[in-house]
Amino acid sequence: MGILEGRRPGPALVLCGHLDTVGVAGMTAPFDPVVRDNRLYGRGAQDMKGGLAAIVGAVRRLADTGGIEAGRVIVAGVADEEDASRGAEALVARWRADTARRMPDAAVVTEPTDLRVGVAHKGFAWLRVTTTGVAAHGSRPAEGEDAILRMGRLLVHLDAYDRARQRQPGHPLLGPASLHASFIEGGREWSTYPDRCDLRLERRTIPGEPPDEPVMEISRLLEMLVEEDEDFAAAVELVFARRAHEISEDHELVRRLCAAAVAAGAPGDPCGVSFWADSAVLGEAGIPAVLFGPGGAGLHGTEEYVRIDDVLVCEDALAKLARSLCV
Ligand SMILES: [Zn+2]
Missing domain, CATH: 3.30.70.360 (Alpha-Beta Plaits)
Structure with a gap:
């Protein structure tokens, strides 16, 4: 975890991604990343090292350009999403136990959504x-x-x-x-x-x-x-x-993220995604949570890639969201 503190108290935004990947059976060189035609190939490229890279890039961009006005941006790289989500569960348990602070105000999980804003999943x-x-x-x-x-x-x-x-x-x-x-x-x-x-x-x-x-x-x-x-x-x-997860399309987080995404050049429209994700764990803990991540292909398949320009657009949109929320 990493925290970028604002200059005064204010809303807390969590940017969350899982660090684990599924297995590599059938892949020839799963952990030797290859870049070709704006794509980065390798196990976990899209699910979800690409999304994690966008998070780290966004916070670095914020830190390099004067930080944030208020509140905090929390970077959370969590374990075990592909199995029992012990990472996200531990994170939520820690926040519940911290009575001195309220729960974070918003969360973005950067699972792959083709740069659309995932407001519901099964x-x-x-x-x-x-x-x-x-x-x-x-x-x-x-x-x-x-x-x-x-x-x-x-x-x-x-x-x-x-x-x-x-x-x-x-x-x-x-x-x-x-x-x-x-x-x-x-x-x-x-x-x-x-x-x-x-x-x-x-x-x-x-x-x-x-x-x-x-x-x-x-x-x-x-x-x-x-x-x-x-x-x-x-x-x-x-x-x-x-549990399945859903957040209203009218929620402030959704509206602000859609606007930030469109401003960064992404589609940024609300959508549903079929797969389950840690957003449900965060949502059940009472943290408004959405999915927003780069495009690519081959999740859990033998050839996986993420679109590099999508990672950069995602990074830009996350930084814009933090500037819009953390005031
Ligand atoms: Zn994933």
């Missing part, structure tokens, strides 16, 4: 469903109960349910929520009725959904299956979840 929930049966010799249907075929009944309903949801408009910027089956496991051997089947699902959530909705919708389907067949036995469990 959340996700990881769920586990287990169906149970009775193990028995394969020749004895009167004794065996097939847990895998039971799971099949649920899968048919989940598929129909999600296809119906995809026909709904959903969130104005993000579209409908969605669900997919990630893993399925069950069975012991060819000649035995399976007594257990385990399904792991991912549900992508949209702002405004109640936090327990992913579990509740599956519970409702399971109840329906029990009504059809009283022997049907299954349970659903929430393993891990992250």
Whole structure:
């Protein structure tokens, strides 16, 4: 972390990016950056060393040109966003514990948005469903109960349910929520009725959904299956979840960042992004948070790059935002 203090007390702006990247399987030289045609190639170039470079550049630009009037600009490089966001969680916990100071007033997370202003993103929930049966010799249907075929009944309903949801408009910027089956496991051997089947699902959530909705919708389907067949036995469990995030397009931070971005030559229009980001952790802590970062391609892919001119425009826009907010 680094802090640029203003000349007197005032609003605190956090510029936040994650330092970690996803893995490098399938890449030939992931950490030997190559510059070609206004692009910088390498793992993490767009997700999100480019955004971090824009943050550091913006604060250096502010410091070199007389600093800021009031308040503070906080640079936060956080760990672990690609896994459990322990970095952003620790940051928020530290601010909560600091009773002498109020929470920061605004946050920009510089994840890649093609220089648009991300005001909404999806959340996700990881769920586990287990169906149970009775193990028995394969020749004895009167004794065996097939847990895998039971799971099949649920899968048919989940598929129909999600296809119906995809026909709904959903969130104005993000579209409908969605669900997919990630893993399925069950069975012991060819000649035995399976007594257990385990399904792991991912549900992508949209702002405004109640936090327990992913579990509740599956519970409702399971109840329906029990009504059809009283022997049907299954349970659903929430393993891990992250909330979706949204900030009003009329919020002062959004309006000021859009103006700063346009002044720097960026599109700077409000948009939604599909991926989850640390902005949700900051937002849940009560800090108004948006996403704004450079364009490029290949996030989590084997060829990743960031557009260098976008990094510079992002830097300029962040510096302009700090000058507009920290007064
Ligand atoms: Zn990222």
